Amino acid sequence: MGLLNRRSAADSVEKLEKEMTIINRLGLHARPAAMFVRVASRHRCDIWVAKEGEEISGKSIMGLMMLAAGQGSKLHIRAEGPDAAQALQEIEQLIQSRFNED
Amino acid sequence: MSSEPAVQTITSGAQRTNVPVVTVGAFYERHAKKLQLKLEGGRGGLERRIREPTINRPGLALAGFYAYFAEKRVQVLGAAEQSYLKNLTRPQRRRRFRALCQAKIPCLVVSRGFHLPPDLLAIVEEAGVAVFRTPMITMKFINAATIALEYDFSPTVTEFGSMVDILGIGVLIRGASGVGKSECVLGLIERGYSLVSDDVTRVKSLEGRELMATAPDVTRYHMEVRGIGIINVVSVFGIGAIRIEKRVDLVVTLKDWQELEEVDRIGLDREFYEILKIQVPHITIPVRPGRDIARLIEVAAMDQKLKGLGLNSALEFNNKLISLMEAQGS
Known part of the structure; x- marks a missing residue:
């Protein structure tokens, strides 16, 4: 019974992805990258960020800056885990808010 | 540009600032060697207080003009004052000199190796004003004595933190007790750096320009390590492991990982810790079991050294990144 429950929980893992465009003037530099990671790290799901075929973890500042x-850059963001939807929503909000810049 | 670093200042909680009382005797005892002072007379005046940390040449006072006389300061009789006295008639000279000694001056210093004539020495004894002789040239003496007095008069506070010298960068390590300050200091000593003070550090403001840290006399060269007890750092690690005093260049606060809500991940923003109205660069390092804090502090000190040379790694990196992105976009 317990085993079955666990399996069904695993089945409910969300896998979501979304295209987002960076709109703040300076782009994803150190400060926005740190804010991105702060939001991403609050969630249990894995987050992957891809740009032009290069994919890195959304919880790595150095990775994000490497992109x-x-x-105007388009980022392809994947989230995989129980709170994937919430995570994507918060990240989108952050990008839309121009990281409190401009 | 919106990537401009933000600046934040934390003010030290240490409140017990005290400007020390400096008596003529204490000044003599501390600086006799450096200033080549010899007590000539007026031993009774050693208890007097020096009330301003500087020097006065009482030429105008000897001429009889006492408005704006800086009587709180150490009075220096240089060649000019002495030859002026010599040119007066004996009774006049005695009268003028007595008037000077009856003002509330702390003490007299006769420079260039001159001696006071016996009649003036008698006046000094009678007035209870200490007189010193120095072979130094007046200007040289004034410069050296002013520096010495500034030091003696510097306001001092006690900071709860350990002080270490890392490659010439003085680092004050703060943090709640039990967070691992002493272990971290031990790690730094093992790496070859020098201890200034463990756990309690006296910090002096030098002319409001810089902060000098030293150990309280009682605890100097000693550390308390949980589980081992009190150790003598010189005996265990050798004389190279200690240093008497060091300027404070960086303040590091160790904080439990769980108590920290947001950790600075990029180091673009500057933070300062204020002691005695002087702002010192400050960083907070989260502590977690297994993290080599000594190593982190070592790197922080070296990064601070780079900043001192005008090289801010984080800022430079970010500016490069921004111009790269701008180039791609255009």
């Missing part, structure tokens, strides 16, 4: 995602 050099300037204004």
Whole structure:
């Protein structure tokens, strides 16, 4: 019974992805990257961020900065885990808010 | 540009600032060697207080002009004052000199190796004003004595933290007791750096320009390590492991990982810790079992050294990244 429950919980793991565009003027530099990671790290799900075929963990500041995602860059963001939907929503909000810049 | 670093200042909670009382005797005892002072007379005046940390040349006072006389300061009789006295008639000279000694001056210093004539020495004894002789040239003496007095008069506070010298960068390590300050200091000593003070550090403001840290006399060269007890750092690690005093260049606060809500991950924003109205660069390091805190502090000190040379790694990196992204976009 317990085993079965666990399996059904595992089945409910969300896998979501979304395309997002960086709109703040300076792009995803150190400060926005740190804010991104702060939001991503609050969630249990795995988060992956891809740009032009390069994919890194959304919980790594150095990774995010490596993408050099300037204004207008399109990011492909995947979230995998129990709170994936929530995570994607918060990340989208953060990007939409221009990381409190501009 | 919105990537400008933010600046934040934390003010030290240490409140017990005290400007010490400096008596003529204490000043003499501390600086006689450096200032080449010899007590000539007026031993009774050693208890007097020096009330301002500087020097005065009482030329105008000897001429009889006492408005704005800086009587709180150490009075220096240089060649000019002495030759002026010599040119007066004996009774006049005695009268003028007595008037000077009856003012509330702390003490007299006769420079250039001159001696006071016996009649003036008698006046000094009678007035109870200590007189010193120094072979130094007046200006040299004034400069050296002013520095010495500034030091003696510097306000001092006690900070709860350990002080270590890391490659010439003085680091004050703060943190709640039990967070692992002493272990961290031990780690730094083992790496070859020098201990200034463990757990309690006296910090002095030098002319409001910089902070000098030293150990309280009682605890100097000693540390308390949980589980081992009190150790003598010189005996265990050698004389290279200690240092008498060091300027405070960086303040590091160790905080339990769980108590920290947000950790600075990029180091773009500058934070300061204020002691005696002087702002010192400050960083907070989260402590977690298994983290080599000594190593982290070592790197923080070296990064601070780079910043001192005008090289801010985080800022430079970020500016490079921003211009790269701008180039891609255009």
